[in-house]
Amino acid sequence: NAGVTQTPKFRVLKTGQSMTLLCAQDMNHEYMYWYRQDPGMGLRLIHYSVGEGTTAKGEVPDGYNVSRLKKQNFLLGLESAAPSQTSVYFCASSLPYLTGNTEAFFGQGTRLTVV
Amino acid sequence: DAKTTQPNSMESNEEEPVHLPCNHSTISGTDYIHWYRQLPSQGPEYVIHGLTSNVNNRMASLAIAEDRKSSTLILHRATLRDAAVYYCIPKPAYGGSQGNLIFGKGTKLSVKP
Numbered sequence: 001n002a003g004v005t006q007t008p009k010f011r012v013l014k015t016g017q018s019m020t021l022l023c024a025q026d027m028n029h030e031y032m033y034w035y036r037q038d039p040g041m042g043l044r045l046i047h048y049s050v051g052e053g054t055t056a057k058g059e060v061p062d063g064y065n066v067s068r069l070k071k072q073n074f075l076l077g078l079e080s081a082a083p084s085q086t087s088v089y090f091c092a093s094s095l096p097y098l099t100g101n102t103e104a105f106f107g108q109g110t111r112l113t114v115v
Numbered sequence: 116d117a118k119t120t121q122p123n124s125m126e127s128n129e130e131e132p133v134h135l136p137c138n139h140s141t142i143s144g145t146d147y148i149h150w151y152r153q154l155p156s157q158g159p160e161y162v163i164h165g166l167t168s169n170v171n172n173r174m175a176s177l178a179i180a181e182d183r184k185s186s187t188l189i190l191h192r193a194t195l196r197d198a199a200v201y202y203c204i205p206k207p208a209y210g211g212s213q214g215n216l217i218f219g220k221g222t223k224l225s226v227k228p
Contacts, residue, residue, distance in 0.1 A: 042202065104216055
């Protein structure tokens with residue numbers, strides 16, 4: 001059981017380049033999330049999805065786009081990377097928080113450096 | 116969203132109990148209290164959650180104050196592997212954006228051999 005898998009694990013981009021981070025989960029979860037974590041900080045929510053074909057903005061969505069074409073995949077895109085987007089990106093998934101009685105599962109992270 | 120206050124850091128000796136406090140004085144009556152931890156260079160992992168009663172699982176115990184304005188995560192015997200940042204997160208009992216996990220800075224726990 002792989003859980004939540006993020007691809008790639010590391011990446012260096014030049015300013016202005018674009019890239020897509022892939023998150024895949026095999027737990028049939030409805031909800032998926034993208035967070036970023038800067039040094040010494042907690043995680044901040046970028047975008048999330050409550051189901052296939054549905055996405056919504058989180059706390060820090062600017063400069064990012066997302067797509068959820070398949071239930072098991074959640075893609076995070078950077079159209080024109082900036083040094084301020086240097087961070088560690090985490091994907092997570094969960095069952096719907098219908099009762100608050102559920103837990104989220106996180107991937108191992110993608111370390112992105114924009115030079 | 117309910118605000119939380121946690122110590123920036125704590126230290127413990129290996130094989131001793133650790134009590135990690137969290138204040139959440141603005142918590143709603145229907146918010147669950149979740150705890151996650153993040154080991155070095157890893158994604159967060161779920162530890163435990165509760166609503167009103169004290170809770171136990173294989174990883175830890177959660178003691179919730181009677182007025183629910185604070186809680187304490189208890190590691191009964193700290194191991195070196197428990198060195199991590201621990202996050203206390205109140206979470207509403209419904210879905211949508213209100214159900215998202217909002218992370219603070221957490222408490223960095225160091226465990227000495």
